[in-house]
Amino acid sequence: MARRNPRVFLTATTARLSGLLVALLLLSGCSSVFFYPDRVTYITPDRLNLEYEDIYLDTADGETLHGWWLPAEAPENNARGTVYFLHGNAQNVSSHILNVAWLPERGYNVFTIDYRGYGKSTGDPDIEGALHDVETGLRWLAKKPDVTDRPLYILGQSLGGGLGIALASEWT
Template identity: 70%
Template sequence: MATRTPRLLLRTLAGTVAALALLLQTGCSSVFFYPDQVTYVTPDRLNLEYDDVYLDTPDGETLHGWWLPAKSDPKGTVYYLHGNAQNMSSHIMNIAWLPERRYNVFIIDYRGYGRSTGAPDIEGTLHDAEAGLRWLIDQSDVQDRPLFLLGQSLGGALGTALASEWVKRDEQPPLDGVILDGTFSGFRAIAREKLGDFWLTWPFQIPLSWTITDEYEAYERIGDISPVAVMVIHSERDGIIPFHHGEQLFEAAEEPKRFLRTDTGHGATFVIPGYQAAVLGFMDANGDEDGR
C-alpha cells in the first residue's frame, strides 16, 4: 500500500500535466464542450409527439434535431439551444412542458453531440445554431406565429450571438423574444474563472483564456438584440455559472428586458411551475400573433 499511493499520485499528476500541455497547445475552447452519444430519453417516453430532423450545415456536417409539435392550436414556436454536457436527450425535460402549453419546440444537437456529425468548437456550434434556425423558419407551422429563442448555459451564449446577428441583419421572420437561462457573460470570462478554480491551471488562467476568441462575448452582443425583448434568468444558487454573470448580462441588455432571479441548481429552472409561468407570461406579452 505504501508504494501504491505514490505511484497513484504520480499517475494522477502525470495525467493532469498531460491535459495541461494539451490545453497549452490547442487553446482551451474544449472546456465548453462535453458531448456524448448516449440516448437518455426520447420524446415518446414523455408522451410527446415528435419527428426526427436531419439537416446539413454549410460546412458539411449533419445535425440531428427533434421537432415537437404543440398539442393543440400553436400559440408560437420555441427554438431551444441546450447546455454543454451530454446531448439533447438529457436536456429535453427543460422544454417537455411547452407542447402542452401550445408551443411548438425545435431542439438540435450541435456537431459532435448525440447523432450529429463532427467535433464541436465555438465557431462550429455557432454555425449549427444558425443552421437550425434557418431550417425552422421554413416550416409551415412556424410562419405567421410568434418565434422565441430559449438558450440555457452554453446555449444562451450561442443564442445571444445568433439573435444579435439576426436583428442586425434584419432577418425575417423577426424573433419575438430571447430567453437566456443560466448563461455566462462571455466565453473568455468564464474560461478564466474556471481555470482559476484549479491550482495547477491557476497560473495559466490569463494566457489560456486569451486563446479563446472574444468575437462572441454575450455581454457585448446582448445590447444588439434590442428592440427584441430579452428575459435573463439566473439562480442565486447556480454552482456552475455564478450569479454575477446573469447580472452583467441584464445590465448590458437594452430595453425591453426582464430579469428573473431564481433559486434552483444550474439547469433546473423549469422544474418549478412558477418559473414556467413567468416564461409563459413573457412570451404571451411579447408574442404578437396578429401582427405577423
C-alpha cells in the first residue's frame, strides 16, 4: 500500500478548503456583483415619437413593477405580433428602449418591464425575484385582448436572454 505524505495531504486539504471558502464568499455576494440597477430615466418613448402607456404591475410578493406598452403603428387590432423585451443586467428600460423602438413602426406591439430594483420598480434585485417579475409580465400579456390572438415573441438581452429562456421553458 502506498504511503501518503501527511504534509502533502494537509496542504491539499487546506487548499481545497480555502478555495471553497473563497467560492462561498464570492457567491454570497453575487447579487450585488451581478445586478447593476439604475433609477435614472434616460429616455422615454415619447422623446422617440412613440405612443406608449406606463404600466404598473403588482407581484405576488408585494413589489410593484413598472413597464411600458408600445402599441404597434398598425390599424386597430391588426398588429403582426407582440415582442416582450427583457433588458440586460445594467441600468433600466429607459436605457435599453432604443433596442426595440423600431418595432412599433414595423407593426409589432412591444412590452417591456423593469425588474424589481430597476427604474421605477420597487424592491431589491435578485435572480429569483427577476424570474418572478418576468412571469408577472407574461401573465399580464396573456390577459391582454389585443395580444392573445397574435404571435408573442420574447426578446432578451444579456440577463434578459437567460430570463427569457427560463420563462419560455415554463410556458410551453
